[in-house]
Amino acid sequence: MNISPTNSAQNSLFQKMEQVRRRQGKVRDTHITLAHGSGGKAMHDLIDDIFVSNFDNPILSQLEDQASFDLANLIQQGDRLAFTTDSYVVDPLFFPGSDIGELAINGTVNDLAVSGAKPLYLTCSVILEEGLPVEILRRVAASMNAAAKNAGIKIVTGDTKVVHRGAADKLFINTAGIGVIPRGVNISAHNIKPGDAVIINGEIGNHGTAILIARGELALETNIESDCQPLHSLVETILHICPQVHAMRDATRGGLATVLNEFALSSNVGIRLFEESIPVREEVNGVCEILGLDPLYLANEGKLVVLVSKENADNVLSTMKSHPAGKDACIIGEVISSPPGIVLLKTVFGAERIVDMLVGDQLPRIC
Incomplete structure (x- = not known):
């Protein structure tokens, strides 16, 4: 004799199964x-517990393979998309x-802002190495969430991969x-154009120096911290009073020198820097002197270079x-105007030297 549950019992069973499936994983x-x-299930629990719980917003909560947006809303805010x-x-x-989480958010925010x-x-x-402590991933995700909220931006989709132990170094993050x-x-x-002024929003080299000291490979003690910060609000403030800004870029890998060389080559102009005007902390200069580094090439994560007409x-400066x-x-x-494509530095002694593009790598793995 074949005994089957009643329709009511079936519905109750299905409802319980659905509730279990919808329950956020741990x-x-x-x-x-x-x-x-x-x-x-292990991956879904990880995504629910670590990422969805931190980044939760109406677009992400759909958990589709992509994020979709209302084009009409985007068009109201401007006439072009920036994508990085x-x-x-x-x-x-x-x-x-x-940390790497805040760095990932602010770095991408700044690339858009400039x-x-x-x-x-x-x-x-994220690319995770087998064996990474889950608590470290929680800390990174929480940091990303705090940075995203601070920048007023939403994390709307993503991906997770795990590689064998030794195939990566703990944790890599990609953002778009x-x-x-x-x-x-x-x-x-x-x-x-010739005559434009070169403006920077503060001290250079703090991030690169902070990373170097944090590695503990040198017996040096300083209170230098990374300058990691979002720059979109500063950019908005600048453009409010001067929409005619000619060029902007955040000076990350390769530092100030690399950004200015890129500018000089792109516009076929020369750029002259004044050494005495470039803000560098005494501690950063000290570390550079000990190790034979040049602060002009040290990485930054919160520095903006702005070029505007004289x-x-x-x-803009005020x-x-x-x-x-x-x-x-x-x-x-x-x-x-000349020499085109060249960056010059007028030293404190009155002489001039060429500041070339960085060759090689002063500090690996800094961002």
Whole structure:
């Protein structure tokens, strides 16, 4: 005799199963295993517990393979999209003033901001090494969530991969970002003209130095912290009073020298820096002297280089100084017509030397 449950019993059973499936997963393991990248329940629990719980928003909560947006809403904010991507492989993961999670958010926000765009949405993909403590991943995700909220941006989709022990170094993060550029804003290195002023929003080399000290390979003690910070609000403030900014870029890997060489080559102009005007902390200079490094090439994660016409320079400078992210802003150089494609540094002794593009790598794994 075949006995089957009543329809009522079946419905009750199905409802309980559905509730169990919809319940947010929890990670029970203390360390990442290959199962967390297998696509099964362990991975779904990891995503729910670590990422969805931190990054929760209406777009992400759909848990689709992609994020979809209302185009009409985007069009109201501007007439062009800005789109960027970056990967973060910093060592160590946590360092004075910041960590890889905050770095990933602010780095991508800043890449959008220097185009004049309002940052709106981010993706987050992580590559995890088998054996990574889950608690470290929780800390990184919480840091990313705090940084995203601070920048007013949403993390809307992502991906998780796990590789065998030794195939990666703990944790790598890739982010991509989308922003909208307001009408009338046209920021490009090709806009640079002779006579433009070169402005920076503060001290250079703090991030690179903080990473170097945090590695513990040198018997040095300093209170230097990374300058990691979002720059979108500062950019918005600048553009509010001067939409005619010619060029902007954040000076990350390769430092100030690399950014200015890129500008000089793109616009076929020369740039002259004034050494005495470039803000560098005494401790950073001291570390550079000990190790034979040049602060012009050290990485930054919260420094913005702005090129504007001479007529607008003082107005832009005073506006930057009124913002917390630009309180130490200063004019550090000028654009010249010759020699084209070359960056010169006028030293404190009155001589000039060429500041070339970085060759090799002063500090590996800094962002």
